[in-house]
Amino acid sequence: xxxxxxxxxxxxxxxxxxxxxxxxxxxxxxxxxxxxxxxxxxxxxxxxxxxxxxxxxxxxxxxxxxxxxxxxxxxxxxxxxxxxxxxxxxxxxxxxxxxxxxxxxxxxxxxxxxxxxxxxxxxxxxxxxxxxxxxxxxxxxxxxxxxxxxxxxxxxxxxxxxxxxxxxxxxxxxxxxxxxxxxxxxxxxxxxxxxxxxxxxxxxxxxxxxxxxxxxxxxxxxxxxxxxxxxxxxxxxxxxxxxxxxxxxxxxxxxxxxxxxxxxxxxxxxxxxxxxxxxxxxxxxxxx
Numbered sequence: 001x002x003x004x005x006x007x008x009x010x011x012x013x014x015x016x017x018x019x020x021x022x023x024x025x026x027x028x029x030x031x032x033x034x035x036x037x038x039x040x041x042x043x044x045x046x047x048x049x050x051x052x053x054x055x056x057x058x059x060x061x062x063x064x065x066x067x068x069x070x071x072x073x074x075x076x077x078x079x080x081x082x083x084x085x086x087x088x089x090x091x092x093x094x095x096x097x098x099x100x101x102x103x104x105x106x107x108x109x110x111x112x113x114x115x116x117x118x119x120x121x122x123x124x125x126x127x128x129x130x131x132x133x134x135x136x137x138x139x140x141x142x143x144x145x146x147x148x149x150x151x152x153x154x155x156x157x158x159x160x161x162x163x164x165x166x167x168x169x170x171x172x173x174x175x176x177x178x179x180x181x182x183x184x185x186x187x188x189x190x191x192x193x194x195x196x197x198x199x200x201x202x203x204x205x206x207x208x209x210x211x212x213x214x215x216x217x218x219x220x221x222x223x224x225x226x227x228x229x230x231x232x233x234x235x236x237x238x239x240x241x242x243x244x245x246x247x248x249x250x251x252x253x254x255x256x257x258x259x260x261x262x263x264x265x266x267x268x269x270x271x272x273x274x275x276x277x278x279x280x281x282x283x284x285x286x287x288x
Contacts (some may be wrong), residue, residue, distance in 0.1 A: 010110040016117040016127045017041050021071060023126035024193075029288055030182030032189040034129040035098060038081075040074030042067045059248075081135045088139055089213075096145035096188075096213075100138045102188040103145070103279045105131030105266070124264050125282040141212040142277025145188040154170045154180035173264065190269070191284040192255050199229055199285075201258040209250045210271070210279070212242040220271040220279070223253075227267035231285060232256040235269065255285065265288055 012181065016037060045068045047053060052060035057134070078101070085097050104238035107128060109115050115132065146266040156166060157177040167173060183206055192204050196246075212218060219242070222235040234254040241247065264286045273281040 012111045012113060012116065014039070014109060014132055016114065016115060016123060017069070018118045019070065020117075020121045020127070022073075023129075024191075024286055024288060027191045028182045029286070030191060031185065031187060032125060032129060032191040032282065032284055034127075035102055036078070036129045036131060036133050038074040038133040039075075040071055040251050041069045043069065043073040043077075045073060047094060056273070060096070061121045063145075079135060081133060081138065084135070092144075093146055093148065095151075096144045096211075099144040099146065099188045100141040101133055102130035103143070103281060104134050104137035104141050105129070105280070106134055107131035107282075120165075125189070125266050125284050126286070130280065130282055132177070140214065140277070141209040141279060142212075142273060142275075143220065143271055144213050145186050146207060146211050147186050150176070150178075151180070151186060154178045155182070155185055158182065158184075164217065189251060189282050189284070190255070191286065192259070193288050194285065196287070198260075200260060201256060202287060203254060203256040206253045206255065207250065208253070209248050212241065212245055212247050212249070214245075214273065215275050216245050218242045218273045218277070220273045220277075223270045223272055225268045226272060228265045228282075230257060230259045230261060230263055231267065231283075232258065233267065233269075233283060240271065253283070255283065257285055261285070261287060 019041060020229045021038065023033040025031055044065055047063055047066040049062055049064050052225065053063045053066055054061050082097050085100060086092060107115055114123050115128045117127050153170065153175050158179040158181050162260060166175060174213065186209055190206050194202065220240040224233055227233055236252050240249040240251065264284065266282055266284040269281045269283055
């Protein structure tokens with residue numbers, strides 16, 4: 001009796017599909033894109049029942065379900081997780097939900113290495129954003145980077161949208177404008193955009209406000225990970241102490257680059273408390 005075995009090589013998972021949209025954002029490079037990644041390859045999805053799915057010989061075959069791939073498959077997964085988070089936390093804003101998804105995502109694959117794109121080998125946050133979605137951890141993120149209506153208004157004003165464009169987007173005739181640059185938005189990621197005309201050393205300060213949605217009394221300490229040579233980062237204060245839920249605390253990240261570099265360098269800021277919350281954000285510097 002002979003037993004037949006099939007052996008598979010050890011492949012890292014997940015990977016960023018070759019068709020997945022990549023950053024940087026050409027319109028607002030000061031906001032890191034993508035935000036996160038999610039499953040989008042060979043997803044069992046509903047299909048149009050009266051449209052042929054495939055042809056076998058002379059026969060058109062139809063089906064109610066089929067395996068499909070694309071960003072159109074990963075998008076409803078993220079939307080579904082967002083809906084579940086809204087059910088658990090009904091008072092959370094869309095920005096709070098996005099923050100929870102981003103700061104709890106993971107950026108390591110099954111081999112413990114940084115997520116990488118399919119076929120190419122080296123991955124950075126312009127491929128995977130904050131990382132791969134982790135729904136269970138997103139339910140209890142510890143801290144959130146929240147935003148309100150006026151933050152978005154100020155951001156659009158900073159993009160110098162016309163009055164007509166603002167009316168179309170805001171669906172109102174009046175608004176108050178305080179121009180806010182993209183790096184001033186209270187986003188759960190950090191990016192410094194440089195150019196060939198940048199002189200070194202150069203520095204930028206990025207301010208953020210976080211809200212405690214975890215334990216009432218929590219102490220978070222800033223941890224910097226994978227910071228490459230040439231990138232100096234300081235976080236002030238480096239400890240955030242919360243005495244109640246929904247309390248806000250602000251901090252400033254100072255990013256200094258002392259030399260020119262090729263395309264992109266990055267690291268991570270992680271706020272870690274005594275209860276095991278890890279609030280992770282990518283820090284990216286891109287030569288654009």
